[in-house]
Each structure stands twice: as C-alpha cells, then as structure tokens.
Amino acid sequence: MNPEKALMTDESEAPEILAPSEPHTQTRIDVSAVAAMAGQRADTETVFECGDINVYYGDFLALRDVTLDIAAHEVTAFIGPSGCGKTTFLRCFNRMNDLIEGARVDGTIHYHGVNLYQDEVDPVEVRRRVGMVFQKPNPFPKSIYDNIAYGPRLAGVKRSALDDVVEGSLTRAALWDEVKDRLKMSAYGLSGGQQQRLCIARAIAVQPDVVLMDEPCSALDPIATGRIEELIAELKTEYTIIIVTHNMQQAARISDMTAFFSVQANEMGHRTGELVEYAPTSLIFTNPDDPRTEAYITGRVG
Amino acid sequence: MTEEVRTEFHQLMDEVRADLVQMGGMVAEGISAVSAALLAGDIGGADQIIAADDELDLLSLEAEEKCVQLLALQQPVAVDLRTILTDLRMISEIERSGDLVTNIAKAVARLHGAELEPRVRGLIDRMREQAVKLTARAMDAYAERDAGLASVLNDMDDVLDDLHNEYIVAVFASHELGKISIQHAVQLAVVGRFYERIGDHAVNVAERVEFLVTGELPEHLGANRARARREQDEM
Numbered sequence: 001m002n003p004e005k006a007l008m009t010d011e012s013e014a015p016e017i018l019a020p021s022e023p024h025t026q027t028r029i030d031v032s033a034v035a036a037m038a039g040q041r042a043d044t045e046t047v048f049e050c051g052d053i054n055v056y057y058g059d060f061l062a063l064r065d066v067t068l069d070i071a072a073h074e075v076t077a078f079i080g081p082s083g084c085g086k087t088t089f090l091r092c093f094n095r096m097n098d099l100i101e102g103a104r105v106d107g108t109i110h111y112h113g114v115n116l117y118q119d120e121v122d123p124v125e126v127r128r129r130v131g132m133v134f135q136k137p138n139p140f141p142k143s144i145y146d147n148i149a150y151g152p153r154l155a156g157v158k159r160s161a162l163d164d165v166v167e168g169s170l171t172r173a174a175l176w177d178e179v180k181d182r183l184k185m186s187a188y189g190l191s192g193g194q195q196q197r198l199c200i201a202r203a204i205a206v207q208p209d210v211v212l213m214d215e216p217c218s219a220l221d222p223i224a225t226g227r228i229e230e231l232i233a234e235l236k237t238e239y240t241i242i243i244v245t246h247n248m249q250q251a252a253r254i255s256d257m258t259a260f261f262s263v264q265a266n267e268m269g270h271r272t273g274e275l276v277e278y279a280p281t282s283l284i285f286t287n288p289d290d291p292r293t294e295a296y297i298t299g300r301v302g
Numbered sequence: 303m304t305e306e307v308r309t310e311f312h313q314l315m316d317e318v319r320a321d322l323v324q325m326g327g328m329v330a331e332g333i334s335a336v337s338a339a340l341l342a343g344d345i346g347g348a349d350q351i352i353a354a355d356d357e358l359d360l361l362s363l364e365a366e367e368k369c370v371q372l373l374a375l376q377q378p379v380a381v382d383l384r385t386i387l388t389d390l391r392m393i394s395e396i397e398r399s400g401d402l403v404t405n406i407a408k409a410v411a412r413l414h415g416a417e418l419e420p421r422v423r424g425l426i427d428r429m430r431e432q433a434v435k436l437t438a439r440a441m442d443a444y445a446e447r448d449a450g451l452a453s454v455l456n457d458m459d460d461v462l463d464d465l466h467n468e469y470i471v472a473v474f475a476s477h478e479l480g481k482i483s484i485q486h487a488v489q490l491a492v493v494g495r496f497y498e499r500i501g502d503h504a505v506n507v508a509e510r511v512e513f514l515v516t517g518e519l520p521e522h523l524g525a526n527r528a529r530a531r532r533e534q535d536e537m
Contacts, residue, residue, distance in 0.1 A: 249377050285379040287517035294380045299308035 044071035047210060047240045048093060053107035055088050055097065062088050063273045066107075068259060070210075075232060075241045077251035077281065080261035081296065085273025086244045089261070090212050092116075093242060094130035095123040128155070131203035135215040137195035139187035139202075144170075144179050147187045147198055151206040165205055172238075173201035174231050193224025200231065204239065211235065213243040217250065229254050248297055251281065258284040260293045311376045314368060318389050319445070321365040325396045326441030326507075328358055330434050332403040333500065337430035340410050340493070341423055348410035351403065358400040362393045369393075381514075388514040392444065392507050399437065399503045402496045409493045416486040419476045425469040429497040432462040436504035443508055449515040455508035456520075462501040469494045 048070040055063040063085035070076050070093075078086035088097070095116060097103040109116045116126060128151075139147050148166045157165055166183070170176040175197040179190070187198055196216060203211055213232075217225040232241055232254050245251050251258055259278040265271045277290045288294045295301040306312065332351060339347035369390050372378060378386050418426075436458055443452035470491055477487035513519045 248379070252379065286383060288380055297379050298382045299311070300306060 044074060046070070047072045047112065049108075049110040050092075051108040051110075053089065053092060053105065053109065055085065055092065056102075056104045056106070057100070058102040060270060061272045063261075066275045068275060068278045070240065070242060071257065072240050073236055073238075074256040075236050075243060075254055076257045076259065077255035078242070078244045078259050078261060079246075079248055079251050079297075080273070080276075081263060081301075083271050083273065084261035084263040086259075086261045087214055088273065090214055090242060090244050093210065093212055094127045094132060095121075096127070096132065098123055128206050129208050130210040130212060131206065131208035132212045132214070133196070133199050133203050133216050136219050137192055137199050139190070139195050139198050142187065143184045144187050144190070144198065145183040147202050148205045151202065155206055169201040169205040170198075172204055172235065173197045174227060174234070175201055191224070193220050193227060196220060196224070196228060197231065200228070200235075204235070208239065210240045210242065213241065215244055215246060218246060225250070248285075252285045255281045257281060260284065260288075260290075260296065262292055262296070308376070311372070311378075311382075314372060314376075315382065315385060318365050318368050318372075318386075321361055321368070322389060322392055322396065323441055323445050325358060325361050325365070325393075325400075326437060326444070328354075328361075329396055329399045329403060329500075330437045330441070332358075332400060333430055333434050333437065333497075336403050336406045336410075337426060340406060340413070341418070341426060343410065343414065345411050345414065348407040351407040355400050355404045358397060362397040362400075365393050366390065384514050384517060388444075388510045391510050395503045395506045395510070399500050402500050402503075406493055406496045409489055409496075412489050413486055413493075416482050416490075418490075419472070419481055421472045422469070422476055422490065425465060425472055426493075426497075429462060429465050429469060429494065432458070432465060433497050433500045433504075436462060436501045440504040440507040440511070443511045444514075447511070447515055449512045452508035452511040452515075455505050459501045459505045462498060466494050466498040 046069045050069070051067050053063065053066040054061060066085075066089060078090060080086050091097045091100075092105055092109055093111075093116075097105055105117060111126070111130070114121065140150060142150070145166055148169050149162050152162060152165045167176060167180075170179060175194060178194060179198075182189075187195060190198060196219075200211070200216075217228050220228065229250065232243070235241060236256075243251075243255065257278065258281040260276045261273050262276045263271050263273050277284065277288060277293045279289065283289075284293060285297065288297065292301075332354065336348065336351050338344070339351060369386050372386050376382075436455060439451060439458065440455055442448065443455070473482075473487050473490045473494070476482050477484060482490070509520050
C-alpha cells in the first residue's frame, strides 16, 4: 500500500503534491540524533514530521512553534501541566482540530512525507489511519460485536470477513477471552477497563497506522491501567502510539520518547503552550536537559 | 515562580542530607581524635572512639532506611533520583571511613610501648590533617552540591598518597635503626594504610557528588573506552 497516494481524495494530483517539500530551515529537534546520543536505536522510520506548529482557537494562540518528529513503532508521550497544549497538539495528528469551531493549525505536519493540512488530503481517511482513544471510554450504544464491526463495515469489509476482524481486534486488545461468549451483549455491560480496551479494539479494527491516546487510563483503576499499559507495549510492534498523560510515572513506564510541554502567560494573561524538551524517556526521567522539565517532573513547580 | 508541590518528600530528602553531613562531621572529628590518641598512646581514649562507631552505624542505617522509604513511596526521578542514589552510595563510603577510624583506634593498644620518632609522629599528624581536609571538603561539596569543589578532591588525595609513601619509608627506616620492633613497624604501616584509604573514600564521595550534579561519573570515560573496544572486538 502506498500511504502517500491513498491519502489523497484525488489520486491524479498525487505526483504534484508529492514533490519534495522545501527543506526545513528552522532548528529541528532531531529524534534520531537525540536517540543516538542516549545509545538507543537510531534507525527508526519517521511517521510524522512537525514543523513550527502553531494552533489558534480564534485569535487566541494555544500552542506555539512546536517542531518535532515522531518515530514509527515507538510510544511517544506528551506530558505537561494543564493548559500546556498537549491535547491540542495530539489532535493535530488526525485533524481533529478541524472539528472545533474557530480552531486553526499553522505550520506543517508531514505524515510519511505528505502534508496533512493540504487541501487535497481527506480528513476522514487521515482519521482512519490515525485512530484515537479518548480519556473516558466511549463505546457506542451497541453490542460488543457491533462496536468493533462498525468501522470495518463502513470501510466496506465483507460480512463474511467481519467475524475475523472482530476476533482479531479484540484479541490484539487483550479482551477476546473476556467477551467471546457475550459478543451480542451491550458494550455498556463491560467494566470501565474493559470498555477502554474495547475502544482500543475499535480503533485498531480499521487497521490504522497510528493510535493517538488522550489520557486513556485516567478513569481506570490501577489493575485496568496496568492492562492498558501492557497492551500499549504489545501494540507498538504493529502501530505507532502517541499518548497524552498526566501520570508521569505512566509516561516513564510505557514511552520511548517523552515531550514535555509547558505553559506561559503573556502580559494579557493569555496562556500559550510550548514544547520545552523532547528526548528519550530514560533521559528525561534521569537527567533532563532543561531546568523547567526537572522542576515539573520532580514536583517543584505547581 | 517555584512552587513546592511535594513538600514532605523533599523535606525527607533534606533530612537525609543533614544526616549524611552529620555523619561526615563525625568521621572528620574521629580522625582528629584517633590521631591524638595514637600519638599520646591513650588506650582509654581509643576505646571511647571504638565505642562511638556504634552511633555512626546507627545513623547510617537510619539514613539508608529513609532512602528506601523514599524510593519505595515517592517514585523519585531526575535530580531527586540521582540524589537518593548518591545518598545510598555515600552512606557506605562514610560508614567505611568510620570503620577505618575504628581500625586506627584498635592499633593504639597494639602499639603500646612503641617509641615513635619525631619524623614518624610528624607524618602521622600531616596525614591526619590531609585526611580531615579531604573528608570535610567532600562533605562540603555534597552539602553545597558543588561539582567544582568535588573535582579537586582527586588532586588533594595525591598529597595524602605522597605523605603515605613518605611515612612508610620513615617507619621502616625507624625499624632499621632499631628504634621500633618489626611488629610495631608493621602495625604502623597498616595504620598509614588506614589514613590513605580514608582519603580514597572521600574521593569516592566527591565522584558521587559530581554524578549528583551532572549525571556523569569520572568512570564514564573509561567505560566509553571499554565499550568502544568491545564493539571493535565484535566487528
């Protein structure tokens, strides 16, 4: 499959769109260089290249000048205080900000080399490839089976193949054994942790490339959280995962790379988020470079 | 605007810091006291010093217990994690220096009746001075988180090593002149070694302080060379 071509609504335009983009002139945080410095693997493929991302809600600048790369088959965690723009940034990766009235994204996000924000890109196709799991488990008011089958059905998967898709997705989400005997029952009958794994199964049922997770464990107890974390570690062999979390220990446990965002208020009192530091997680939690990162993760700043 | 949000956690860390500084101070005082007892042949004084080591052992166990609590309950990261790891390593270094002070104290009785020559006495006093200085500087570097101060400890230790060499020569010259028995000469040589080892522990403390502040250890240089050699061997 060619991800560059398939993303376009009009494939005939693809070659022109795929002309090499201008080289980035700004200082870029180079994942591979940072990873190599920390003695980690440096030969990973880049999924997203973000250049100078600014996000506005109306006139209000919510996030300033974010430039970073996301590597394939890694878990990247976004951490930072409330209002630092981490969720806003996460929503840039599948154009969820399009759905918010007045939201505007400046800058570039290249997904496998394709600028996600050019007109020819179909946001629906983007969201199929870049799935999302939300803070609160949000199953559809349908059966367990139909929750998983919903997306594949829309995508035109044949009825005969649906059973396999449902079983495969639930198995990969480590939920199959718990629900295989009650697939026709309502998803609302599941526990919170099971519902969240169901949502992960639903996200991967449409064979995405990337899964975005926005605080996926904040509504779950420690056991359910542990299951999701284990699941994330397994899923990263097949998918690229970006996770926003308020739980720094969670970021430390599960992520390969960590981006720390902070928030700064201007003289008008408007608070704008910015990227402070992006480095291998092991480095961030043992010897971070920026004093602001250290202050935040050690609890010296409120 | 630095607002403390983990007050209790950081207070407990400060307590451990104070414990360690106190322990270092006890060792420095012990070096002076045991040197005085040694030069005066004061066996009673030496026994008191041996008994005082229990206090140091108790403090080191209490400090270690606090570190374990911090690790288990507070999930320390970054500078907090490095501090607690440094504390744990330093506890053993200081505790061991305290044991060396005790060893010198035990030698006082064994040296009963030995007539020490002025040169030997003078060198013991200078080793005492240098060992106290090294221990105090290492603890200052720790208390102040001063990596620069820590980095000079190695050079200061060279002075103690030179004194130690001079001292060994003086002790055996003294024996050859018939001033002290071979048993006493050996005992004195071992005492010199104890002073020299106290200096080494102070250097270890200083290296740990550098790690605390910078995240780097002097051993990283050698380790990188070994890593490069290993990679070359594998190719």
